Amino acid sequence: MLKYKPTSQFVVNSLLISVLAVFILFHIFKSNTQIVYVDTAKLFDGFAMTKEMKRVGEKEFNSRKLTLDNLYSNLQAPTINSLEKKVLMQQFIQGKEELEQFNQTFAAEQTAKIWSRIKSYTSGFSKDKDYHLVIGSDNKQTVLFADEKIDVTNELLTYLNKKYEGL
Amino acid sequence: MKVFNRLLFIFLIVSCNKESKNNQQDSQIRDRYFNLEKIGWKSRSYTQVVDDIGFTAIEVPIQYYLLKDQGIENLKHIDSLYEENKRERVIEFTFQQDEEKDLLDKDFSGMDYTATVKYMSFGLDKDFYVVTSKKDTIHCSGVNFERNYKIAPFQKVLLFFSGIDPNDKIQLIYNDYLFRKGTLKFKFKDPFTPIAL
Numbered sequence: 001m002l003k004y005k006p007t008s009q010f011v012v013n014s015l016l017i018s019v020l021a022v023f024i025l026f027h028i029f030k031s032n033t034q035i036v037y038v039d040t041a042k043l044f045d046g047f048a049m050t051k052e053m054k055r056v057g058e059k060e061f062n063s064r065k066l067t068l069d070n071l072y073s074n075l076q077a078p079t080i081n082s083l084e085k086k087v088l089m090q091q092f093i094q095g096k097e098e099l100e101q102f103n104q105t106f107a108a109e110q111t112a113k114i115w116s117r118i119k120s121y122t123s124g125f126s127k128d129k130d131y132h133l134v135i136g137s138d139n140k141q142t143v144l145f146a147d148e149k150i151d152v153t154n155e156l157l158t159y160l161n162k163k164y165e166g167l
Numbered sequence: 168m169k170v171f172n173r174l175l176f177i178f179l180i181v182s183c184n185k186e187s188k189n190n191q192q193d194s195q196i197r198d199r200y201f202n203l204e205k206i207g208w209k210s211r212s213y214t215q216v217v218d219d220i221g222f223t224a225i226e227v228p229i230q231y232y233l234l235k236d237q238g239i240e241n242l243k244h245i246d247s248l249y250e251e252n253k254r255e256r257v258i259e260f261t262f263q264q265d266e267e268k269d270l271l272d273k274d275f276s277g278m279d280y281t282a283t284v285k286y287m288s289f290g291l292d293k294d295f296y297v298v299t300s301k302k303d304t305i306h307c308s309g310v311n312f313e314r315n316y317k318i319a320p321f322q323k324v325l326l327f328f329s330g331i332d333p334n335d336k337i338q339l340i341y342n343d344y345l346f347r348k349g350t351l352k353f354k355f356k357d358p359f360t361p362i363a364l
Contacts, residue, residue, distance in 0.1 A: 049349065114349070116218055116348070117217055163215075165338075
């Protein structure tokens with residue numbers, strides 16, 4: 001019968017190998033969690049910049065609409081002559097065109113700015129959290145399934161709003 | 168004679184007290200300026216990066232400019248000037264492209280070089296305002312564009328605000344119409360970080 005007596009070197013080596021194995025396992029496990037998912041619709045709607053821009057847009061829209069309404073009521077007044085009516089009509093048409101133009105461009109421009117900001121802040125968030133990939137989906141078509149454990153929408157939304165407020 | 172001695176004694180005590188009070192004040196002023204000097208005269212910098220442009224806001228204590236102008240010989244005079252102007256705030260604001268490209272170029276602002284320089288010199292103050300902790304809005308009272316003629320890879324402006332409590336924590340808001348990046352906010356947590364001596 002062969003008898004084996006463990007030496008101190010053997011114990012140290014075994015310990016080191018065990019630590020290495022644990023480290024590799026931890027690393028593999030960790031690398032699996034570095035892909036996260038966010039609900040982009042929730043992110044966009046909840047972002048403070050979106051809410052602010054909505055308020056700004058509505059204020060501007062209402063102000064322009066009020067001017068147009070005033071022009072329209074002036075046009076309906078029986079006291080104005082045909083020359084004044086012609087000038088007012090021209091102003092009304094121009095104002096209406098500008099309002100339509102504003103309606104089309106404002107939303108598109110602001111949406112682009114908001115997404116650009118979300119992307120910039122998300123980059124910082126990913127670096128802080130050591131995420132390799134942040135997948136965004138709002139219609140559940142591009143991402144068919146995402147585990148709740150990797151859904152970081154709320155966490156990212158809090159981060160975005162803090163960053164936006166300059167904190 | 169006895170009365171005279173008593174009077175002399177009281178006079179000495181009173182004069183000594185006054186001197187010690189003056190010394191204490193002097194020492195407090197020196198301590199304050201020493202602390203400011205040690206923290207590098209600037210508050211923490213706050214940076215917002217949007218796309219490829221970094222916007223950095225740093226608050227500079229007004230004592231820095233007073234000392235630069237008046238020298239360090241008479242700190243009491245500096246302190247009295249500070250007391251008169253302590254409701255003023257100066258913020259250093261820097262724009263920098265991440266590849267160190269010139270932000271005054273048409274590619275970034277959409278305007279030609281001269282128009283961009285003009286806007287930075289005379290039109291930028293309308294884009295900045297400060298919100299105090301009491302939610303008061305303070306508009307920018309002036310802006311000074313430090314031109315560097317393409318030597319430095321950034322553009323720096325000094326912003327001036329008046330009527331703000333010196334201990335108030337402020338939030339700087341910038342509506343970026345120049346580079347069209349939207350609203351940017353910078354919250355200054357502490358006016359100056361005190362250090363232990």
